Amino acid sequence: MTMEYWLYLHPYVYVSIKKDIAILYNTLNGKLLEYCQEKKGMIYRLIRKLNSDKNLYVISIKTEEIDSHIKTFINDLRKYYLGDLINKEHRPHRPIQLKPVLNLQRTLEDFFPTSSGQNKIMTRDELPDYLNVITLYINDGCGEACSFCGKAYKQFMCCTKRTKGEITVDLIRKLIDQIQRSNLYKLNITGGNIFRHSSFKRIVETLDAVTHIKDYYIHYKNVEEMNFLNGEKNCLNIIINFPLDAQGLKRSLKLSNRLSLKKKFRFIVQEIGDIEKAEEAVSSFSIKDAELIPYFNGNNLDFFKQNVFLDKDSIIQGRPHMKDIFSRMTINTWDFKKLTVLSNGDVYANLNHPKIGNLNRVHIFDMVEKELHQGKSWTKVRKYVKPCKSCVFNALCPPISNYEYTIGKYNLCNIM
Helix, strand or coil: CCCEEEEEECCCEEEEEECCEEEEEECCCCCEEEEECCCCHHHHHHHHHHHCCCCCCEEEEEHHHCCHHHHHHHHHHHHCCCEEEEECCCCCCCCCCCCCCCCCCHHHHCCCECCCCCECCCCCCCHHHHCCEEEEECCCCCCCCCCCCCCHHHCCCCCCCCCCCCCCHHHHHHHHHHCCCCCCCEEEEECCCHHHCCCHHHHHHHHHCCCCEEEEEEEHHHCCCCCCCCCCCEEEEEEECCCCCHHHHHHHHHHHCCCCCEEEEEEEECCHHHHHHHHHHHHHCCCCCEEEEECCCCCCHHHHHHHCCECHHHHHHCCCCHHHHHHHHHCCCCCCCEEEECCCCEEECCCCCCCCEECCCCCHHHHHHHHHHHCCCCCCCHHHCCCHHHCCCCCCCCCCCHHHHHHCCCCCECCC
């Protein structure tokens, strides 16, 4: 006797289909099922049918269509809470399912041109919502000659001498005046040896007048006892590279421990040996808050393949929720709402892309608006770049990072 059923997926399931691969991902429990058209053609076609805008995650299926492979598929849907099968005798009317769709809120729509090709006008009151973090490079003076100085700062938060002189206190005050009504919550302060800025104490006092979190970055050999650099909203990030000067690190720890603020130790690693040395230093010096920061030097791609590149398991272990997935389809959440100001006033949405203006001549929120409408950083997502745009995992992966820009390829993974 022929029976008819409703086969459906739950609304929290993300479906991605690219070429001959289809995946079902449960955004609540992190379970993923993958099907290839060549090996699981019937199931692949079912998923395409379920995912069509016409069917909205619900299709009708008859007894004779359910072979052993489809039975296994249905059992897996039930087992991992991805979907279910309902007898039409028990529920004759089609179930109402809400297929998850990307729904841009009004303010995000302002990124995109209207049908006439013109960007929608954003009011000055709206623009402050799009600024959360500013990084300030305040000087270029440093007595060290680190091999990574000219490149690392374009990969991660790091000190560098490539910042064109000293920033003035007046320019910092001008910036603070402009961002008073913004949603800014954090300021990063770095440069060369920031303690050697001719007005460093005045800069700290100026920044202490605002309530934002302040993260200061300095090389471990440049740490000094700065009694005015205190406060629960201040953090000193101490950058450590190899080969390690043990006495220099010991001195840095001694001086930094006299400061009443948070301390973080960031070990720059370029090879497996650096990781082992960092772990040894953390143990030997009883360092509490330490982080390993991979650095691409142009010759250590194998190290990145082994320790940085993603695979399917590591992507799923990140457990992206539906909100994360849709965000990654629209914006680069690494860069979004972040700006960098160099010591000469040049402003960047990402240091690997062209500058968007200069703070001496352009209001900070005019540059925010420019990046929203014309920029190359905040809306740079995987679905627009090769080869990621052809991969079913492109919205599950973390956003494009500075490592991709530096290495010169977007798929830092073992999938494609």
